[in-house]
Amino acid sequence: MTVSTINTLPLSLLEIIQEAFDVIxxxxxxxxxxxxxxxxxxxxxxxxxxxxxxxxxxxxKEQVTITPIADTAAYILNDPKPMRVTSxxxxxxxxxxxxxxxxxxxxxxxxxxxxxxxxxxxxxxxYDPQRDDGTLYLWPTPSSAVAPTISVIIDTLxxxxxxxxxxxxxxxxxxxxxxxxxNLADVLxxxxxVNDPNVAGxxxxxxxxxxxxxxxxxxxxVSIYLQPDDRWGDSRWC
Numbered sequence: 001m002t003v004s005t006i007n008t009l010p011l012s013l014l015e016i017i018q019e020a021f022d023v024i025x026x027x028x029x030x031x032x033x034x035x036x037x038x039x040x041x042x043x044x045x046x047x048x049x050x051x052x053x054x055x056x057x058x059x060x061k062e063q064v065t066i067t068p069i070a071d072t073a074a075y076i077l078n079d080p081k082p083m084r085v086t087s088x089x090x091x092x093x094x095x096x097x098x099x100x101x102x103x104x105x106x107x108x109x110x111x112x113x114x115x116x117x118x119x120x121x122x123x124x125x126x127y128d129p130q131r132d133d134g135t136l137y138l139w140p141t142p143s144s145a146v147a148p149t150i151s152v153i154i155d156t157l158x159x160x161x162x163x164x165x166x167x168x169x170x171x172x173x174x175x176x177x178x179x180x181x182x183n184l185a186d187v188l189x190x191x192x193x194v195n196d197p198n199v200a201g202x203x204x205x206x207x208x209x210x211x212x213x214x215x216x217x218x219x220x221x222v223s224i225y226l227q228p229d230d231r232w233g234d235s236r237w238c
Contacts, residue, residue, distance in 0.1 A: 011177050014166040016184065017041040023185035023203060026192050038166070044187045045180070046162045049171075053083055053159050057218050059173055060160065061086070066136065066152040070144040073116050077127075077134040082156035085127035085136060089153045098153070101125050109137055119143035122152065179214050182207040 011019070017038060021027045026037075033041075064082075066075055077085075088101040102124045109115075109126035115137075122138040136154065161171040170180060186207040194200040 008174060009177070010169045010174065011181075012166060013042065013045075013163045013168045014038070016045070016170070016177070016181055019181045020045075020184040020188055021192075023182060024189055024192055024194050025199075026188075040191060041184065041188060042163065044191070045184050048180075048183060048187055049160050049162060055215065056084075056157055057160075058220065060158050062156050062158050064154050064156050066154060068122070068138065068142040068147040068150060068152060070147040071116065071119055071141055073137050073139065073141045075136045075138070077136055077156075078132070080159055081129065081132070081134045082127070082154075083129065083159055084157040085125070085134075085154050086157060087155045088125045088136075090122060091151045091153055093149055093151060101152070103127075104139070109139065112139060115139065116141045119146075121146050121150075125152070125154070127154075175217075176214055179207075179210040182210050 018027065018033060020041065021033060021037070027033050060083075064077070069075075085103075087103070089098040090101055091098045101122065104124050104126040106126060106128065109124075118140055120140040120143050122140060122142055124139045126137045126139070128135045128137065136152075138152065142150070163170065170177060172180060182203065186204050189200055189203065194203065
């Protein structure tokens with residue numbers, strides 16, 4: 001006997017939809033899935049993926065390099081628009097030395113009285129994710145002397161790509177495929193009800209268990225260190 005060396009199983013959009021319908025007992029005997037059923041299931045899947053964008057996933061984290069422009073505070077990010085900018089570093093073009101930058105909330109950035117009138121070396125950043133575009137703000141604004149000497153490297157959380165053609169594959173690691181199938185099946189039960197409440201309950205429970213298992217796995221196994229935020233002084237005397 002030989003051991004198979006195959007360790008990939010990239011399911012297409014059509015196969016994922018067929019699997020989900022099989023789970024709820026629709027087309028499980030080989031019946032053809034109609035074009036309308038395919039369209040409805042595809043819409044449900046894409047809506048589910050869009051809602052999952054609110055979660056963080058390791059495979060969606062990417063580094064993007066921003067080229068600072070003198071006296072320019074705002075930089076549009078839209079290809080695609082990041083869901084979040086989780087961190088940023090200022091990199092010296094000569095020598096490659098990188099310095100972490102401090103993230104600001106919207107209120108912290110807006111509260112700064114001088115945003116563009118005192119150009120210098122950027123030390124803080126604020127990311128504003130609006131509906132269509134995201135905007136990264138640097139503070140202080142890069143000066144004409146500093147801008148040509150640095151780049152800003154940001155860690156972003158990109159959105160997941162949706163599925164359209166029948167042969168498209170998921171923008172997920174392959175270990176997520178069963179989770180996607182069962183969660184899609186759980187959603188499809190609203191459109192194609194399962195008559196047996198016990199079966200319906202098992203499908204929902206398995207969808208939740210699979211999602212929880214993958215979310216627990218989808219984290220970096222590192223220690224977390226906590227310390228007081230001293231940016232505003234010693235709060236004990238407030």
